Amino acid sequence: MNFTPRQRSARGSGAELRAEILDATKKLLARSGHVDAVSIRQIAKIVGVTPPSIYRHFADKDQLIESVxxxxxxxxxxxxxxxxxxxxxxxxxxxxxxxxxxxxxxxxxxxxxxxxxxxxxxxxxxxxxxxxxxxxxxxxxxxxxxxxxxxxxxxxxxxxxxxxxxxxxxxxxxxxxxxxxxxxxxxxxxxxxxxxxxxxxxxxxxxxxxxxxxxxxxxxxxxxxx
Structure with missing residues (x-):
């Protein structure tokens, strides 16, 4: 599956990126059916950002999953x-x-x-x-x-x-x-x-x-x- 790289976010759009990360995680979790099949790297690829960009919003995978x-x-x-x-x-x-x-x-x-x-x-x-x-x-x-x-x-x-x-x-x-x-x-x-x-x-x-x-x-x- 091919993913289009995400355009660099404008200043102050952190909330929008956080929402995109949550949405991508929710869909991936529903599709995979198990949390073990979900990874930060996969989510980053879907959203079109690097893994460190996700860690700026969530301390780790556990916190991301809990938020979802x-x-x-x-x-x-x-x-x-x-x-x-x-x-x-x-x-x-x-x-x-x-x-x-x-x-x-x-x-x-x-x-x-x-x-x-x-x-x-x-x-x-x-x-x-x-x-x-x-x-x-x-x-x-x-x-x-x-x-x-x-x-x-x-x-x-x-x-x-x-x-x-x-x-x-x-x-x-x-x-x-x-x-x-x-x-x-x-x-x-x-x-x-x-x-x-x-x-x-x-x-x-x-x-x-x-x-x-x-x-x-x-x-x-x-x-x-x-």
Whole structure:
């Protein structure tokens, strides 16, 4: 593949070059499917600059990749917002937000994997996730608490329960697509509904200390008759 050398940037166009580098990296990562297949030299060739030009904007490949992943995940905020129908109840919106989160992860599998890679400190991706996924879940959980649907208190533990569920579904669907999931959207929906309904039942009917046996007995006594 031939690349046209990039024209020398005019003074003050550093932001434009940075954007070009991020865009080229995003496309290369999506095309290659794995971060190991992406190199600074390749990116420099695509953009039409020398590798040192890239290092003036990013300390190393890891920082560049993190910036690309953070940029991709900025779209998660819009997707979760679009999936939340303001005319629906807060509990229904929690389900919709969980579905949107899993759907987004499946649409960006490599970026999602990188976003969830363990790290010693919080980085750019964590900041984006906190301001999108966490913030949406937290706001809706708080609404549920205000209505008494979920026991009022600190919303963080409930948010982490929801996020853990959504993350688990997304991670398995990405890592093990060959398992017999059936309709993936329907599967995700069943799990998210189970989490939401379980929280309501435990908080409002059976209590936080209910045992699995007591829950099963309650379900048997209240089984819907067709």
């Amino acid at each position: 992943v953070a940029q991709v995940f900025e779209d998660l905020n819009a997707e979760m917002l679009a999936a939340s129908d303001p005319n629906e109840s807060p509990m229904e919106r929690l389900r919709q937000q969980g579905l949107a989160y899993v759907r987004f992860a499946r649409q960006h599998p490599e970026q999602y994997r990188l976003a969830m890679t363990p790290g010693e400190t919080a980085g750019a991706v964590d900041q984006v996730l906190t301001s999108s996924a966490f913030a949406h879940f937290a706001a809706t959980v708080t609404e549920c608490m205000n209505l008494g649907v979920i026991t009022p208190g600190d919303p963080v533990p409930v948010v982490l329960e929801l996020w853990t569920s959504a993350h688990g579904i997304a991670s398995l669907l990405i890592a093990k697509p060959y398992l017999p999931w059936g309709d993936v959207e329907a599967f995700t929906d069943r799990v998210m509904r189970s989490i939401c309904v379980g929280r309501v039942v435990i908080d409002n009917v059976l209590g936080a200390d209910v045992s699995a046996d007591a829950l099963a007995q309650w379900a048997a006594e209240n089984r819907r008759v067709s």
